[in-house]
Amino acid sequence: AQSVTQPDIHITVSEGASLELRCNYSYGATPYLFWYVQSPGQGLQLLLKYFSGDTLVQGIKGFEAEFKRSQSSFNLRKPSVHWSDAAEYFCAVALNAGNNRKLIWGLGTSLAVNP
Amino acid sequence: DGGITQSPKYLFRKEGQNVTLSCEQNLNHDAMYWYRQDPGQGLRLIYYSQIVNDFQKGDIAEGYSVSREKKESFPLTVTSAQKNPTAFYLCASSPGTKGAEAFFGQGTRLTVV
Numbered sequence: 348a349q350s351v352t353q354p355d356i357h358i359t360v361s362e363g364a365s366l367e368l369r370c371n372y373s374y375g376a377t378p379y380l381f382w383y384v385q386s387p388g389q390g391l392q393l394l395l396k397y398f399s400g401d402t403l404v405q406g407i408k409g410f411e412a413e414f415k416r417s418q419s420s421f422n423l424r425k426p427s428v429h430w431s432d433a434a435e436y437f438c439a440v441a442l443n444a445g446n447n448r449k450l451i452w453g454l455g456t457s458l459a460v461n462p
Numbered sequence: 463d464g465g466i467t468q469s470p471k472y473l474f475r476k477e478g479q480n481v482t483l484s485c486e487q488n489l490n491h492d493a494m495y496w497y498r499q500d501p502g503q504g505l506r507l508i509y510y511s512q513i514v515n516d517f518q519k520g521d522i523a524e525g526y527s528v529s530r531e532k533k534e535s536f537p538l539t540v541t542s543a544q545k546n547p548t549a550f551y552l553c554a555s556s557p558g559t560k561g562a563e564a565f566f567g568q569g570t571r572l573t574v575v
Contacts, residue, residue, distance in 0.1 A: 356502070379561035390466075390552055390566035391505075398561055437504065441561045449495065449520075450564055454504035 349374045351440050353453035360428050361461045368423040368456050370438030379441035380421040381450070382412055386434045394436075397421060408432070433460045464489050468553050468567035475547075475574050483538045483570045485553030491565070493558035494536035498522060499550040499569075508551075511536055512558050540572065547574045 352371045360366055372378055379398050383391040395406025402414040412423045421438060438453040466487045475481045487494065496508040507520030511530040525544025530536055536555075540547045550571050554564040 381563055383566075388550075388569070388571070390468075390568045391554075391564075392566070393563050396563055441563075449507060449510055452505045454502070 349440060349442055349451050351438050351451050351453040353436075353438055353456050355456045356454070357457045357459070359459040359461060362430050363427050366423075366425045366428045366432070366458070368436050368438075368458070370421045370423065370453060371419050372421065372438075372440045372451075373419065374440050374442075374451075378414075378421075380412075380414060381439045381441070382406065382410070382421070382423045383437045383439065384408075384434050385437065385455075391437065394423070428458075428460055430460045430462060433458055466553060466555055466565055466567035468551075468570050471568065471570060473570055473572045475572070477574055478542045480542060481540050481547075481572065483540070483551055483553075483572070485536045485538065485567060486534055487536075487555040487565075487567075488534060489555055489565060490533070491555035491557050492533070493556040493562075494530065495554040495556070495564060496520075496526070496528065496536070496538045497552040497554065499552060505552065508538065547572060 350373045354369050381396045382394040385391045394410050395404050397404050397414045405411050410425050435455045437455045439450040469484045493512045495510040497505040506522050508526050509528040511517035527539045552569050553567040556562045556564045
């Protein structure tokens, strides 16, 4: 069955430090991969997505992610974290089976940023 | 501005009452989704619809109902059969094409007392 795993439930980093959030997926076909961010009490905002082509994708707010097929991973990175990056981050895979179009979600990683 | 509007943002209801959450989109998207979010459980799919007048159950449909009479609207009713309805509910829409991302509303926090 298709699944998405975010191994880290909670991460704390210092402001200005680099960040990497992990995402592993289990999906037999070509994956369509997404990272979303959610601030408390808000909806989700798309950070970036990967469909094909260059395996390093750039997103909004200075985030990037690298797709590694051999590792079934799509890790999110940021070189220097800002206090405003504190939020919940979700990785997702698009399920495309016939007419069935929906996203499979990881459980999320909560990011705290120390000043 | 194009987007998804969920209303109300906060909703309080007494136990045993049905309640309907509104979701409207002006993005001309074919697909719409309802998710429930509880702490530590990520997003769980309640119902989704890929075209007007058609919808499918998601992973946790029991105690919920939906309708899709118009492309723009996908209301969710939380019925008295839902055992633990207090949660944060998110509506999303998507063009419905292969691999398309979802766009989210701001959510409705439902509290049943």
